[in-house]
Amino acid sequence: MHLLWVLIVGGLIGWLSGNLIGRDVPGGIVGNIAAGFVGSWLGTELLGARGPVVGGFYIVPAIIGSILALLIFFAIARKQQ
Numbered sequence: 587m588h589l590l591w592v593l594i595v596g597g598l599i600g601w602l603s604g605n606l607i608g609r610d611v612p613g614g615i616v617g618n619i620a621a622g623f624v625g626s627w628l629g630t631e632l633l634g635a636r637g638p639v640v641g642g643f644y645i646v647p648a649i650i651g652s653i654l655a656l657l658i659f660f661a662i663a664r665k666q667q
Contacts, residue, residue, distance in 0.1 A: 595641030596622030625652020
């Protein structure tokens, strides 16, 4: 049950981050989950463990990290076109 909760929260973080920057995350649900996981790791490394925890994710650093990860991804994707 914990794994399901982690996947849902990770997907919501990725979805929210994509909406905040105004771009759709490639890969649909799997892309949102991946963006949430990468963002959680990146944000926690950069900002530390701060704020509320939901499903094992520090929400504020996870959202900020996910936004950064998506911006980096879209910048790299744009340069390769």
